[in-house]
Amino acid sequence: MIIDILLFGITKDIIGSERYALELEGDVTVARLKEALTSEFPQLIKLKSLLVAVNNEYGQPDTNISSTDEIALIPPVSGG
Amino acid sequence: MIKITDQILDRDQIIRSVEVNEAGGICSFIGTVRNQTANKNVLRLEFETYKEMALKELLKISNQINEKWSVLQIAIHHRTGVINIGEDAVVIAVSAPHRKEAFEACQYAIDTLKQTVPIWKKEIFEDGEEWVSAHP
Numbered sequence: 001m002i003i004d005i006l007l008f009g010i011t012k013d014i015i016g017s018e019r020y021a022l023e024l025e026g027d028v029t030v031a032r033l034k035e036a037l038t039s040e041f042p043q044l045i046k047l048k049s050l051l052v053a054v055n056n057e058y059g060q061p062d063t064n065i066s067s068t069d070e071i072a073l074i075p076p077v078s079g080g
Numbered sequence: 081m082i083k084i085t086d087q088i089l090d091r092d093q094i095i096r097s098v099e100v101n102e103a104g105g106i107c108s109f110i111g112t113v114r115n116q117t118a119n120k121n122v123l124r125l126e127f128e129t130y131k132e133m134a135l136k137e138l139l140k141i142s143n144q145i146n147e148k149w150s151v152l153q154i155a156i157h158h159r160t161g162v163i164n165i166g167e168d169a170v171v172i173a174v175s176a177p178h179r180k181e182a183f184e185a186c187q188y189a190i191d192t193l194k195q196t197v198p199i200w201k202k203e204i205f206e207d208g209e210e211w212v213s214a215h216p
Contacts, residue, residue, distance in 0.1 A: 008130050009200035010211040048216045053198070056133040072130055072198075078212035079127070079134075079158060079199030080111045080170050080190055 001025075003033065003065060006072035011050075014043045030054065031061035033071070048076045081154075082138040084131055084199075086161040089168045098153035103175035107182035109190045111170040113163050123204045127160040127169065130198040134158075137197040141189055145174070148188070149181040156189055158199060169201075 003022045007015055024036055030052045038044045051074040052059045058074070065071060081097060095108050113125050142154045152175045163169050172189045176182040193199075201212045 006130065008128060008198065009202075010214040013211070047214055053130070053133055056136050072133070074130070074198050075200065075211070076213045077194070077196070077198055078201045078214075079129075079197050080194045 001028070001067040003028065003067060003069075003071055005033075005037075006070070008072065009075045009078075010047065011044065011073040011075050014041055028065045029061065030059040030063045030065065033065060034061075037073070050075060081157075082135060082142060083155075083157040084129055084134055084138075085157065085159060087159070089157050089159050089171050091168055091171045094155050094157050094171045095173045097155050098173045098175040100152050100175055102177060103152050104177045105179040105182045106173055106175045107179070107186040108171065108173040109186050110168055110172075111190070113165050113167055113169055115165045117203060120205050122165070123206060124165065125163045125169065126202045126204060126209075127158075127163060128200050128202075129158070129160050131160075134198050138193070141192050141196070144192070145185045145188060149176065149185045151176040151181050151185050154185070154189070156193065158193075158197075160199070 005020045007018055053072040053074050054063055055070050091110055098106055115122055138156050145154055155173045158170045172186055174182050174185045203210050
């Protein structure tokens with residue numbers, strides 16, 4: 001399936017776009033999605049943290065992802 | 081009240097918005113843009129947000145405060161976009177019957193906001209720019 005990923009902050013600069021379409025076969029979890037993205041964009045590994053939001057909530061490594069979910073990469077936040 | 085806006089924050093209006101007759105005190109925190117970091121001159125900050133999720137996370141903070149402390153009204157307003165030196169990036173105000181709750185809730189709000197709310201700031205220097213806290 002194709003997963004459309006929203007990008008913010010430094011992840012937008014690293015990947016070079018505001019969104020990224022990732023194609024993955026079979027069951028997809030947050031951990032698998034991160035694995036696929038970090039192998040494609042190794043600079044993501046250097047970040048202090050990298051979380052994945054699934055439908056506006058922080059996902060856990062074993063959270064399942066379907067193609068209709070809204071997915072976003074969340075690099076270290078720095079509001080305030 | 082929770083708000084994320086690209087407009088200038090009216091700190092007086094935000095603080096007034098938590099006034100109620102039952103309040104014995106109002107505590108506020110105003111986060112402003114500083115002109116230097118680690119001895120480098122900062123020209124301005126640029127904030128961006130994942131707004132839908134950020135609003136949800138701010139609402140969680142507000143709900144958690146209501147569970148933990150006896151407070152009356154909570155206002156958390158965050159600005160996004162380009163913010164210049166000396167301008168307000170965030171204004172938080174909490175009213176409570178007694179000061180202890182107001183102080184603690186206000187500190188909890190800003191500390192938790194900095195950890196959980198998907199808002200990012202980029203420092204713009206004379207010779208470059210950097211996303212804050214991105215790298216260890």
